[in-house]
Amino acid sequence: MGSKKSSQQLATIVISIAMLVLGIVCLLPVIHIIAFSLSSPAAANSGKVLLWPIEFSLDAYTYIMDEPKFGKSFLVSLERVGLGLSISCLLTLLTAYPLSKESARFRSRTFYVWFFVTTMLFSGGLIPTYMVVRAYGLLDTIWALVLPGAVQVFNITLMLNFFRGLPKELDESAFVDGAGHWTILFRISLPLSLPSLATIALFTMVGHWNAWFDGLIYMNRPEHYPLQTYLQTIVTNPDMSRITNFAELKNISTRTVKTAQIIVAMLPIIVVYPFLQRFFVKGIVLGSVKG
Amino acid sequence: MNSKRWSKNLQLHIMLIPATLFAILFSYVPITGIVIAFQRFIPNRGFFKSTWVGLDNFIYMLNMPDIYQVLYNTVFIALMKIIAGLIVPIVVALLLNEMKKKVLVRSVQTMIYLPHFLSWVILGGILIDILSVENGIINKVMQGVGLPSVFFLGDNSWFPFTLVITDVWKEFGFATIIYMAALTSIDPTIYEAAIIDGANRWKQTFHVTLPGITPIIILLGVLSMGNVLNAGFEQVFMLYSPSVYESGDIIDTLLYRVGFVDAQFGVATAVGLFKSVIAALLIGTSYWLAYRLAGYRIF
Structure with missing residues (x-):
């Protein structure tokens, strides 16, 4: 033994x-x-x-x-992270809150849910998306890196599930006191869900910091490259001294x-x-x- | 009452306007852009004024000399990644589960998760350096112990395996999380009963732990079937070079070159559409199987 x-x-x-x-x-x-x-x-x-x-x-x-190019691309990356983070988090909040309501109360919920889920299941693919971004005149601007991926359905789902977990009595008592949805979202739900929002924000930041392929296709001029795209060009070009x-x-x-x-x-x-x-x-x- | 609710719901609709607009502009409009696959597309003419060519782009695609090799590479690399990506995390999770000191488990996890959060640019940069034939540390060490040097990124017989191993390096740690979570949900009283019945640790592993996580293994295995055409664009794009196109060129890299290097937008879109239709069928099947086998539902 x-x-x-x-x-x-x-x-x-x-x-x-x-x-x-x-x-x-x-x-x-x-x-x-x-x-x-x-x-x-x-x-x-x-x-x-x-x-x-x-x-x-x-x-x-x-x-x-x-090295000016390195510093420049570092700044582009910072700008991208800042803009991408604020836009995505705002969109996530504004979208997750209505979708966290019950279908019985908010009849159009099912429609919206399918509307957003569809964007996750189907996509136009690389070339059509590129052509659309090009047609909007976003090439060579920071917006080409920020706007196309701004609605993150996965994050919305996480946030929505968190909102649902909040006690309903909070909403109801606020309604009785005359609060509208905007007040409830920003004065009650948001403060209660800061830890979840922080998680989503962190992942969005990492995603934007790490992204490089969009920089490569949407930016024609190397001085507009975010850091990772710049790095990609020097790492894969052995002769580029x-x-x-x-x-x-x-x-x-x-x-x-x-x-x-x-x-x-x-x-x-x-x-x-x-x-x-x-x-x-x-x-x-x-x-x-x-x- | 009704009009009050209506005005309250109006606020909800207003909140949804921005995301709806974004989804239309950057998801739905590009979906209509699939028409490019049936056109000789000229960017300045737009989606609806370019010449329609029917299925010409698809016929061109099927007549490309390398297309079948590329398809084979894609499926081969993706399948190897799927298999390795299932087995390695399960083994590691089972071993971590056997460790008694939680501090040690945490430190190992911290070390193996890290590569997941680094981009393929950074990991690719590191790999290109350490795997280089002349100066790379790996080849230096191999020469030191008397092994012949290997051109991991330039030799067609090595390249696909280099891809699989480096992909495992990046992702296995993260994938163990799911199994670790499943392991903690196994009822401890089953272990107690097994111990009283005289089961040793091997028997506990094979008769309690593994059956306990089998549903998760089946679920993840079935869901990964949807990835049979995803061999990992960013990784391959970072690591490949013309000398390994024969073994490493995949659908996505071919699509990129046809679209952005050759500017054959119609053909590239056709390739993309071909891939997404097959992928949609695979994903649909895998979700159906996941539902039938494991009772899994996405929504």
């Missing part, structure tokens, strides 16, 4: 170690790239850098800080500069990651296997 128990404990320890190793292996590529970007070009190109910087140097980072000043070549290499840019683009996600992790478990379980 005693040996059985100790073999069980041994199994637990082996499994725990294996899982920790798995977790670390998942992070190794990222750690390697961080170490690489912080190494001197000579050490980096010699292939000696593994998981710790060799000949520590911030030159690649100081170089990209002075942006280093023109030869005096600088001693201190940096294209490869350390590339990796430094990857790391900077990753930073905002790393910063919000603890919050993301706290929120998402609930969200994904609610969305994917609701009972």
Whole structure:
């Protein structure tokens, strides 16, 4: 009996170690790239850098800080996140609130629900959507990145389910006191649902920060690229050496500069990651296997 | 009373106006744009003034030399991703479930979820660097232990597997969440009963835990059937190059090149329509199966 128990404990320890190793292996590529970007070009190109910087140097980072295209695209990304976040959250609130009412009270609810669900099931596809955005004159403007995906039906569903969970007595007593739907939404429902809204806002932010393909097709001029699109063009073009000043070549290499840019683009996600992790478990379980 | 309710409901309608407009402008209008598939489309003439060509674009598509290889690549890569994406998270969730220290479980989860939140641009940038033949760390290490170097992103026999493995790297951690949630919902008294009956941990896993999460496994497996034509555009677009078109070109990347590089908008839309019709059939079937097998309903 005693040996059985100790073999069980041994199994637990082996499994725990294996899982920790798995977790670390998942992070190794990222750690390697961080170490690489912080190494001197000579050490980096010699292939000696593994998981710790060799000949520590911030030159690649100081170089990209002075790189106008990098800074410009960083600003485009910030603008995009700001606009996208506010528009999407407002639309989510305004849409989820009416749809959270019962069909018996709000007869047109079923129609609206199908109207929005349809947009999730069918889409025109890449080319028609592009042509429409083009026809609206949105190409090369920040609105091309913000408006087409502004209505997020999935988020609306999450918010709607949260509104439904609020006690009905709140609405009813407010109605008796003469409040309209606008007052109830912004003075009662919204303050009560701030945690849910925060979750949705966080995911919208991450989505906008990470998006790059729309930037590639909707923006004709590279100076309008958001950061991830800019990064996409430099990462996939091996010949595109942006280093023109030869005096600088001693201190940096294209490869350390590339990796430094990857790391900077990753930073905002790393910063919000603890919050993301706290929120998402609930969200994904609610969305994917609701009972 | 009735007019009061009507005016109250009017407020609800007004709230819905903005999202309705957005949905019309950016979802419904593009849906009508599908007519491009039947036209020789010229952007300046718009949807309804371009020349109608019937099914010419579809015939052209079916006569493209690579189309069958591309279809095969798409289904092959997508199926491998679906299978790996089902098995790996289940195994990891079962193993995590065996760990006793909750702090350790949390730290492992924190490490394996992270790649999910990074874009394919960032992960692609990292992968292009570490998988490179001359300087990549992976090949350096492989040479160090005496293995031949491998062109993961340029060799047709490796490329599809590189795609599958890197996709698992990005998504398996996140997919374990669902299984972990399902595991916690198993009634603990069943385990107690099993232990009293003398079941060891293997037996508990195979006779209690696995049957407990089988409905979720069936559900997710069936629902993933809808993805048989989605081999992962962003990932392939980041990682592929002309030398691996033979094994790595998929419907979506072909569509992108036909549409945006060759500017054959009609053909590209036809390709897209072809894909979405098949996808709609697959999704419809998978939801029907999910309903029949697991009682799952979307709405």
